[in-house]
Amino acid sequence: MKRGARITQKDVAVRAGVSQATVSTFLAGGDGVVASETAHRIEAAIAELGYTPNRFARALRTQRSMVVACVVPDITNPFYPALFAAAQATMGSEYDVVAINTGGAAEAEDAVIAAALQGRYDGLVGVFFTRRASDFADAVRAGVAVARIEAHPKAGGALAIDDVFVDNRRAAAELTQTLLDLGHRRIEMIAAAGGPETVRVEGYRAAMDRAGREAVVHTARAYSAAGGAEVVQAMLRRDKLPTALLAANDLMAIGALRVLGEAGVAVPGDVSVAGFDDIMPAALAMPQLTTVALHQDDLGARAAGLLLARLTGAAEGPGRVVEMPFDIVARASIGPPAIQDTQRRRTST
Amino acid sequence: MKRGARITQKDVAVRAGVSQATVSTFLAGGDGVVASETAHRIEAAIAELGYTPNRFARALRTQRSMVVACVVPDITNPFYPALFAAAQATMGSEYDVVAINTGGAAEAEDAVIAAALQGRYDGLVGVFFTRRASDFADAVRAGVAVARIEAHPKAGGALAIDDVFVDNRRAAAELTQTLLDLGHRRIEMIAAAGGPETVRVEGYRAAMDRAGREAVVHTARAYSAAGGAEVVQAMLRRDKLPTALLAANDLMAIGALRVLGEAGVAVPGDVSVAGFDDIMPAALAMPQLTTVALHQDDLGARAAGLLLARLTGAAEGPGRVVEMPFDIVARASIGPPAIQDTQRRRTST
């Protein structure tokens, strides 16, 4: 089970006819710290032997693990893989990026923070549902870099925690406004309890208030396609469909789309449907779903960039709060309301 | 940037009034290796101090990193997150599981193998598009555990490489047969070049041959929704639609579904469509897509299980080859062919 004899700095040193410490010094890299003649010999030895530094020895010595944890509620949720992949890509090959699924549970979030505090991770990047800045205090003071991805602006305390966020509240308001501008008056929202999606409901309410329209929010069992579907089924049963339906996320919107389609209700002819997140299935839905792109890859990349800056010492001091743009992706699932509600039309455009 | 003074075995030892080596011995765990009185004192000290072993020191000493790499072509492809999450879950908390995106490129696959050989990873689990058993030889001999996930049975050489596979060839044949049994005669397939999906084409051809029907395979630009869509657009242009369309993966099938829907072709009324993989969007498509479930979570879990067995020494000797079941998930997108091809009907059921 042991790994075969690996090439160490000592081997390189012997081959190059210098001391092991000189090899280390050379690797540390300061411009002309090593005589160019020696440098060449070492370089040659490294190449011939195929030397690669042992990251564990290095970690032990430097107290830096060179691994960061990318914290997500559930990598199986189509929203996160892109975020993770982008974070991983921007961290480069020096760092190992491990994905940690928390399930949005406090204990799991605490566990990663604790692990980081113990030196297992140099940095934490990702989405924390339950932990607030103060929960990171010990870790941050101990030198752990933290970059969070949020759904709304954060206070930005004195702690060295960087935040990247998209203003979901504003995005929801704009999306609602888009529907309003199209002529819709009865716009209802589907959401579930808790989660960062809550601010989307606020945005919707704000926009409706502003327009002098009544906000109606239906609570689903979960932020899933099934959750969205059930709500719409109930609406259908009572024969009370609005002209536009805004779902707190794409999964719910797609569930709604399905039920509507099966009931022969035309989208967007009879009712317009919009979602949130711009996950892949949204573009594949029929009709294609109008949604808000949060650009999860950019979020991951940006957050990882901030993390990297902390890690390399390029950034210091209190945390930065950077806002990232969203985009309303207008697709086929929305259109102007029919003159008369709930009449049957063609199934798609 | 340094991590704060961590609790070490030495601290525990001092507190318990024993030597550091004794703490280590205790942790190693052999039943009564340590006097129970001592054991209690050490346990108490560990609890009070909140000691956790330093994995880097341990890795340096034991030459085992306690991290395994889960190798996937692209974590962003909806097929892989479930596989990764399952592998991660079964590896337990002792192991860190890092996801490595290879993009299916030989160099990237080589790079992980090399990294493992250098001791960065104790094990490799996942999908390798380009590397064959012999490419793992050095690593395996050096003690790296390897468990691959394949699309068809492997020879199972003398090397200690475990393989988990679903017989994609047979799955494709059965799916084709399902269509045949429904009464379809003109069944055509959409595939792209290369990849493990190739064996699916073989299975399709075999089933068609057996039924005495002509196999027609259309080559798409890529294994994507766009790739599938383009092929169907071309068919539509030539007005040559078969009664059933078998796509090499769900993404292509969904692309096909979209184009068909937009052209007003009824599915499954006019043409039946089936895919492969059972990714989430398949269940969300309209109509819901008939596909082959490969149970990627089971694949990941099983492969990780084999890896773990190697790692813990529970398994030894030549690699095991274990076949995993597939399931044909019959959903709304297929049905019996219309009496007359290509006539217009309702868009959905």
Place this chain on the structure above:
DNA sequence: CTGTTAGCGCTTTCAA
């Protein structure tokens, strides 16, 4: 500019 030295925290003989 290069080498010596002292550990980082841990496991593992080997003695006591």
Place this chain on the structure above:
DNA sequence: TTGAAAGCGCTAACAG
């Protein structure tokens, strides 16, 4: 049953 000692491969003073 416990402890002393060595050393995994590396970095970082410090001397020379």
